[in-house]
Amino acid sequence: MQRKRSLFTWLVGAVLCAGAIGFSTDSPASPLDQLTDLTGKVTVIVTLTGRDNFTSEYRYDVSVRNMTADPLIADTLLIVLDKITNLAGEDHEALTNESFLNRFDILGQDGETDERKPFFHIPPGSPADLLPQTNSRAASVRIRNRDYVAVFTPAFKVYGNKRPPPEPKQPTAQQAQPAAAQRHTDKQAERLLQLLLKKGVITEEEWRKANQP
Known part of the structure; x- marks a missing residue:
């Protein structure tokens, strides 16, 4: 009985110590949690800029055109490589149902979503907002094809935030005086x-x- 009490006391002390040093099992918040899905409200412009046949690496410039009526905060914009499709427009292997995205190496990504999809930040430009009907600067995306498939198409989603409208000015005490x-x-x-x-x-x-x- 004394041994069980000692073990229980040790376990309680270990838990309290873990709490004291800030130990936590909570996973970090996704970078997309504070952003709005802008897919369909903007146009993604994908330009093939280079190809290395020896390594089967493809390099793209990916930019965003603001098709909304509101300015977008440029430094919040990021693109997510959502899927890769073949000539038939399919994004999964027919027999194994494996995503084609898993068969590619994505180089230089800025991070991954909770679904393990790579994302890239759009470089902020000048001015700080991406105005309606204007294009952003381009993010550099490098995709290496392990299977050496000749033709494939990357598809992206876009996340970011709109610039909130300015609050109406209230008359100040100096104006009313x-x-x-x-x-x-x-x-x-x-x-x-x-x-x-x-x-x-x-x-x-x-x-x-x-x-x-």
Whole structure:
């Protein structure tokens, strides 16, 4: 019994120690969690820039054209290599149902999604926003074909955030102050004219002329 108690005490201490040093089994958040799926709202422009027949490596420039009516925050844009299709438009092996994407080496990627799909950041340009009907800078994508298949097509998804519209400006206290000061001055002038009229310093005709707008 004493041995069981000692073991239990050791286990409790180990758990508390792990918590004290910040041990956690939580997986890191996906970079896509804070981004919006813009696929279908933008156009992906894929340009083959080079091919190495010896290594069967293909190099692409991939850029994004903003087809929305809103500016996109350029440094949030990233592209995900979603699938690779053959001439028939299929993205899985017919017999094994294996994704063709698994049969390619993707070089120079910036990371992977939770589904183990490679992604690349679109390089931010100037200005900081990708305006409507404009193209982004190009990300460099390198794909090496293990099977030496002659023809294949990469397909990309796009994620990013729109620039929120500016908040309407509210009148400040400094803007409202001149109007209030003018009303105060008008009331003081009216009281002064009434006092001068009462003391006979000015006539009623002069008082009426002074009060005309």
